[in-house]
Amino acid sequence: MAIRDETRMLLESMGRLFEDKCTKQVVDAAETGVFAADLWQAVSETGVPLAALPESAGGADAEWADLYAALRVAGRFSAPIPLAETMLAGWVASSAGLDIGDGPMTVGPVRSGDRLTLARDGNGWSLTGTASRLPYASFVQQIVLIADGPDGEMAVVLDAAAAPAAEKGKNIANESRDTLMFDGFHVEADAAASLPDGVSRAGLYRRGALARATMMSGALERAMDLAVTYAQERVQFGRPISKFQAVQQNLAVLAEQTAVAVAASNLGIEALSSGDGDYEELQIAIAKTRVGEAATLACELAHQVHGAIGFTKEYSLQLATRRLWSWREEFGSDPEWAAKVGTILCGKGADNLWSILTDGP
Numbered sequence: 001m002a003i004r005d006e007t008r009m010l011l012e013s014m015g016r017l018f019e020d021k022c023t024k025q026v027v028d029a030a031e032t033g034v035f036a037a038d039l040w041q042a043v044s045e046t047g048v049p050l051a052a053l054p055e056s057a058g059g060a061d062a063e064w065a066d067l068y069a070a071l072r073v074a075g076r077f078s079a080p081i082p083l084a085e086t087m088l089a090g091w092v093a094s095s096a097g098l099d100i101g102d103g104p105m106t107v108g109p110v111r112s113g114d115r116l117t118l119a120r121d122g123n124g125w126s127l128t129g130t131a132s133r134l135p136y137a138s139f140v141q142q143i144v145l146i147a148d149g150p151d152g153e154m155a156v157v158l159d160a161a162a163a164p165a166a167e168k169g170k171n172i173a174n175e176s177r178d179t180l181m182f183d184g185f186h187v188e189a190d191a192a193a194s195l196p197d198g199v200s201r202a203g204l205y206r207r208g209a210l211a212r213a214t215m216m217s218g219a220l221e222r223a224m225d226l227a228v229t230y231a232q233e234r235v236q237f238g239r240p241i242s243k244f245q246a247v248q249q250n251l252a253v254l255a256e257q258t259a260v261a262v263a264a265s266n267l268g269i270e271a272l273s274s275g276d277g278d279y280e281e282l283q284i285a286i287a288k289t290r291v292g293e294a295a296t297l298a299c300e301l302a303h304q305v306h307g308a309i310g311f312t313k314e315y316s317l318q319l320a321t322r323r324l325w326s327w328r329e330e331f332g333s334d335p336e337w338a339a340k341v342g343t344i345l346c347g348k349g350a351d352n353l354w355s356i357l358t359d360g361p
Contacts, residue, residue: 112205153194227317
């Protein structure tokens with residue numbers, strides 16, 4: 001995927017910002033339950049979190065390809081903020097014509113088995129169901145949800161401070177993953193609206209999966225950089241361990257898996273603008289599956305190169321690998337998306353397999 005000049009400038013700018021603001025100390029503090037408010041403020045001031053919104057809604061009509069590229073940078077730095085979630089929440093809410101603020105947001109449902117329903121309640125609505133494992137629900141200002149309404153899917157925007165108390169949880173990277181349970185929760189009439197064609201719960205799930213795949217590709221780049229640097233600096237038997245053939249083999253496979261992950265996520269990003277829903281779903285399913293497979297192998301190799309030091313809290317490798325292990329399970333696991341790939345391809349028929357893989361939509 002060719003990088004436009006505008007995209008390159010954005011990536012360079014975001015890289016400098018995260019290098020300055022997203023230090024290991026900031027990430028370590030976030031893992032103890034302290035929201036990275038200064039980092040969020042710096043990122044928010046760039047306009048990136050809501051850049052995909054139309055200008056009429058306070059955005060910049062930015063290309064999603066640029067925003068996903070920014071997510072790769074965030075993944076590389078293990079940024080402990082709901083950047084992807086705010087992007088997706090803004091997309092859902094603005095598509096339904098609902099008002100949102102400029103603070104951090106989360107979005108849901110993020111798990112395939114969760115369901116929310118809206119029923120009429122006087123002039124407003126009654127919300128019922130469970131939204132589990134919502135990223136950063138305890139730290140955001142607004143929560144954007146998709147629920148089944150009387151006439152189809154609807155978007156709901158909730159003030160996080162007024163929402164039911166969250167059942168707090170974490171993933172193995174110590175990122176906030178909270179569960180909200182609604183039992184006839186009252187929603188004001190102007191806080192819910194029908195979703196237009198092209199925006200749906202399934203679409204949110206796909207875009208969330210692509211966001212995780214893209215962030216994982218960035219984390220893989222970080223793990224590879226750390227492994228290469230360590231192998232060049234660590235001396236054993238009088239020479240850097242990068243000179244040993246076994247270590248070189250591990251680094252070569254690590255680089256291969258990282259490149260594949262970047263390529264797979266890029267194909268998923270390109271598919272977003274194809275206008276073909278089936279092709280988009282297929283490419284995103286392939287991306288999430290393949291990046292998850294790459295993460296499984298690459299984490300093992302990166303830690304083998306580092307030895308015991310890679311698992312220590314003082315060293316940065318574990319920040320990347322713990323997120324890789326966590327993110328591969330979010331917005332659908334590898335087996336779930338692999339099954340989706342098989343279902344789509346089998347539905348197209350064996351005679352069409354090659355053309356689908358080579359010609360695109």
